[in-house]
Amino acid sequence: xxxxxxxxxxxxxxxxxxxxxxxxxLLKQLPLxxxxxxxxxxxxxxxxxxxxVNDDLALxxxxxxxxxxxxxxYEFGQIAAANSVSDIYAMGGTPVIALNIMMFPASRLPxxxxxxxxxxxxxxxxxxxxxxxxxxxxxxxxxxxxxAVVGYVHPKKIITNAGARAGDVLILTKPIGTGxxxxxxxxxxxxxxxxxxxxxxxxxxxxxxxxxxxxxxIKGATDITGFGLAxxxxxxxxxSSVKITLNMSRVPLIGKTYSLxxxxxxxxxxxxxxxxxDNDTVCDEGLDYNLKMTAFDAQTSGGLLISVPEKKExxxxxxxxxxxxxxxxxxGTVSEFxxxxxxxxx
Amino acid sequence: MRTVDTRxxxxxxxxxxxxxxxxxxxxxxTFQVITDSKVTLGNLxxxxxxxxxxxxxxESQGVWTFTITKNTVDPINQKAEEYCNNEVPHxxxxxxxxxxxxxxxxxxxxxxxxxxxxxxVKAIKDMDHLPAKIVFYNKGVFLGRDDSxxxxxxxxxxxxxxxxxxxxxxxxxxxLAEEIHIGILSNMYEIARxxxxxxxxxxP
Numbered sequence: 001x002x003x004x005x006x007x008x009x010x011x012x013x014x015x016x017x018x019x020x021x022x023x024x025x026l027l028k029q030l031p032l033x034x035x036x037x038x039x040x041x042x043x044x045x046x047x048x049x050x051x052x053v054n055d056d057l058a059l060x061x062x063x064x065x066x067x068x069x070x071x072x073x074y075e076f077g078q079i080a081a082a083n084s085v086s087d088i089y090a091m092g093g094t095p096v097i098a099l100n101i102m103m104f105p106a107s108r109l110p111x112x113x114x115x116x117x118x119x120x121x122x123x124x125x126x127x128x129x130x131x132x133x134x135x136x137x138x139x140x141x142x143x144x145x146x147x148a149v150v151g152y153v154h155p156k157k158i159i160t161n162a163g164a165r166a167g168d169v170l171i172l173t174k175p176i177g178t179g180x181x182x183x184x185x186x187x188x189x190x191x192x193x194x195x196x197x198x199x200x201x202x203x204x205x206x207x208x209x210x211x212x213x214x215x216x217x218i219k220g221a222t223d224i225t226g227f228g229l230a231x232x233x234x235x236x237x238x239x240s241s242v243k244i245t246l247n248m249s250r251v252p253l254i255g256k257t258y259s260l261x262x263x264x265x266x267x268x269x270x271x272x273x274x275x276x277x278d279n280d281t282v283c284d285e286g287l288d289y290n291l292k293m294t295a296f297d298a299q300t301s302g303g304l305l306i307s308v309p310e311k312k313e314x315x316x317x318x319x320x321x322x323x324x325x326x327x328x329x330x331x332g333t334v335s336e337f338x339x340x341x342x343x344x345x346x
Numbered sequence: 347m348r349t350v351d352t353r354x355x356x357x358x359x360x361x362x363x364x365x366x367x368x369x370x371x372x373x374x375x376t377f378q379v380i381t382d383s384k385v386t387l388g389n390l391x392x393x394x395x396x397x398x399x400x401x402x403x404x405e406s407q408g409v410w411t412f413t414i415t416k417n418t419v420d421p422i423n424q425k426a427e428e429y430c431n432n433e434v435p436h437x438x439x440x441x442x443x444x445x446x447x448x449x450x451x452x453x454x455x456x457x458x459x460x461x462x463x464x465x466x467v468k469a470i471k472d473m474d475h476l477p478a479k480i481v482f483y484n485k486g487v488f489l490g491r492d493d494s495x496x497x498x499x500x501x502x503x504x505x506x507x508x509x510x511x512x513x514x515x516x517x518x519x520x521x522l523a524e525e526i527h528i529g530i531l532s533n534m535y536e537i538a539r540x541x542x543x544x545x546x547x548x549x550p
Contacts, residue, residue: 183358249531250514258535264365264393268357271389289397314521329518346530 003113005068005076006186008105008142020227020276040091040160048087048151050158058155062087064225065101065146069182069300070199073113077120077145079202083225083301084147085128089210090223090304092159093151095128100135103144117145128205159213161232163220164240164307170332171316173209173325174201174303176229177257177294183267184260194255201254202301208323209304216308216316224302230295230344231273232305233332234280237341240307245343246332248291257297261290269298277342284345295344303327307334348377352386353409360386361393364414368399371416379412386410440475443544446486449494451550460495466550467496467503476508478544481537482529483513490526501528513537 032041039058040050048062064084068076088095100121104114114137125132130149164170181198184190206223213221220240222232229251237244273296283292303325308316313330320328350367352360364379371377381387387403387410394401400415450459451466467489470477480503482490489496490512504510510529517523517531532540541547 187359187362189362247531249533249536250518251533252515253533253535256535258533262365264358264362266358266361266389266393268385268389271357271392274392275388292396317518317521329515330523 003073003109003116004071005073005113005143006071008109009067019272020231021272024276039155039158048091048093050091050153050155052155056154058153058158060088060091060093060151060153060158061149062151063101063146063148065103065144066300067142067144069178069202070195073116074120074123075199075203077117077122078124079120079199079301080117080145081121081124081128081147082203082205085124085130085149086206086223086225086301088149088151089206090159090221091151091153092157092210092214092218092221093153094210095130095149095151098125098130098132098147098149100132100137101144101146101148102135102137103140104137105141105143106139108141109143113143117143121145121147124203124205128207157214157217159218159221160239161220161222161236162239163218164236164242164244164334165220165309166242166334166336167310168220168307168334169310169313169330170233170244170246170334171306171308171313171320171328172224172229172251172303172331173206173306173320173328174204174224175252175254175257175327176224176299176302177254177260177297178202178300178302179228179267179269179297180257180260180265180294181254182300184256184265187265189260189263189265191256194257198254201303204301204324206304209306209320209325212316212319212323213304213306215319216312218306218308218316220307222305224299224305226269226298226300227276228270228273228296228298229302229305230281230342231277234277234342236305236307237334237337238280240334241337243335243337243341243343244332245335245345246295247345248287248295248331249346250329250331251291251295252327252329253294257294258290261294261297266293267298270294270296273298280340281342281344282340284343286346287344288346291346292344350377350379353380353382355381355386356383357385357389360390364390364393364412368397368414368416373416376413376415379414380409381412382409441478441544442475442546442548443540444470444477444480444548444550445541446480446482446489447549448485449488450485463489463550464495464499467499471499471503471506476503476506477548479509479511479540481511481513481532481540483516483537487512487516487520487522487526490528491522492525492527497528504528511537511540
C-alpha cells in the first residue's frame, strides 16, 4: 500500500512555523544563560547556537523538524534531514552527529512509512558525512520529522548572520518558491515538473556552499527557510546593523512560481512573514506585488544567502557554480543602516 | 452582486478565488467574498489593501463578508516608466517586440555579424514605428554593455520610450551586472509574457 503523507497535513514544511512576531515576543521572556563559552545564541536570531569547547573547537548545535511537504515518506525524510543540517552549513560548520526526532501516528499509518522516513533521513545523513546515533519517537498526528545536529567549527571561523558589511554583495545559492509550489500542488495548480524541481532543490545539501564560504573566508551568511528570503535577510540586516537591498527581479524562481503567485496562490505563511517584517521594510514603488509576496514565501530547505565582499564576488560565484550550485546569483547589496533594515526593489 | 463563498477553504484558496473574481470584474465593479477563517480575514485584507482595491468588512457570528470594489486605477499604469512613455507621444510604437539572442546578426563571419547588428540597431530608431519592447537574452545581453558599439543607440531608443528588458539570469551568468547601465532586469516569466503578447517578434 502506498502512503500519501500529504493527506495528513494542511500546511507542511517550514510553513508550519509559529508566527515569527509571536515567537519573538515569547523568546524575549526567556532567560538567556550567561557563559563566556556561548559564542552565538538566539540573541541575534541566528541559525544555530555555538559553544566553545577550546581555542580550536566549537560545537554548532541546531534542530528543525516539520510535518510532511510531499507524499512519499522516503522523500519527506530526505527533505527534512537536508533542511535540518542546513543550519550547520550556514554557520560554516561541518556536521558530525545527529539524533532523529520523530512524531508518528502509529495507529493511523503503516510502519513501513515510519521506516521509509528514517531511511530517507539516513540517506541524506550519509551524503553529509553525518552519523545518526540515536533519536526519540512519540505517537502523534500528523507525522513530523527532523534532526538535532551537532557540528564542528573553529571558534574564529564561525560564519554568522551578524557578519554582513556595507559594500558587500549578497549571493543566493538556490531559487525560491517552495512554499508557493507546494501550496499550488495541494490545489492541483502546480505542474509535476515544478513539484519535482522543488523537491530536488529541497533535498540538495548546502555543503558545497559551506565549503566555498570557508575557502573565501566569508564572515556573514544565513540559510533561507521558514521566514522566507525577505524575513531571513531582515534578520541578517538587523544582526549586522546594516541595510540590505534585494533586487527582486534578479532572484531566481522555481518553475512557475511567479504565475502561481499571480493567480493568488500566496500561502498564509507569506502573510505572517510580511507582518513580521513590515516595520523594518521599505518597498520601492515599482516593486511588483507578486515578487514582493514571493520574497516572503516560506522556504523549506532553501539555499544559502552569502554576504560577499565585492572584490571576491566573481571568484565566489564561479566556485559556487562549479560545485553544483548553478543558480547562484547576486541578488542584492549591503549598505550603511539609514533607518530601515530591508529594502525590496524591483 | 456576485458573491464568492470561501467558507471552509484554507489559505491560499480564498485569495485565489478573490483574485479570479477581480480578474473577471470590470473596473469599479463590486462583489462580495465570504469567509469563516480569521486567518483569511487578515490575509485577504492585506492583499486587497496592497493591491489598492477598496473594500469593507462586516462580521456576523464568526462569518466575515468582504464587499470589494475593483480598483479604478490599473496598477501597471502607475509605474514611473509608463508615465515617461506618455511624455514622449511623438514616437509611435508598434505592437511588435525585438528579441536579441546574440550580439551578432545572422550566422557567418563574426566581424560581419557585429557590423550588421550595429546597422540593425541603428535602423530601429528610424523605423516608422518603434518596438513595443526589446528583450535581450543569452549572448544578446552583451549588446547592453557600456563598451558595446550599439550601447549609445540603445540608450537613445530607451529614451524614446521603449523598455529594454535584459534577462537577469543571463546578465548574472556572464557577470555583466556592473557593465550594463541601460534597461531593466527581467525574469524569464516576464520575458515570456512580453513575447507571448507581441503581435510579431523580430529576431535579427
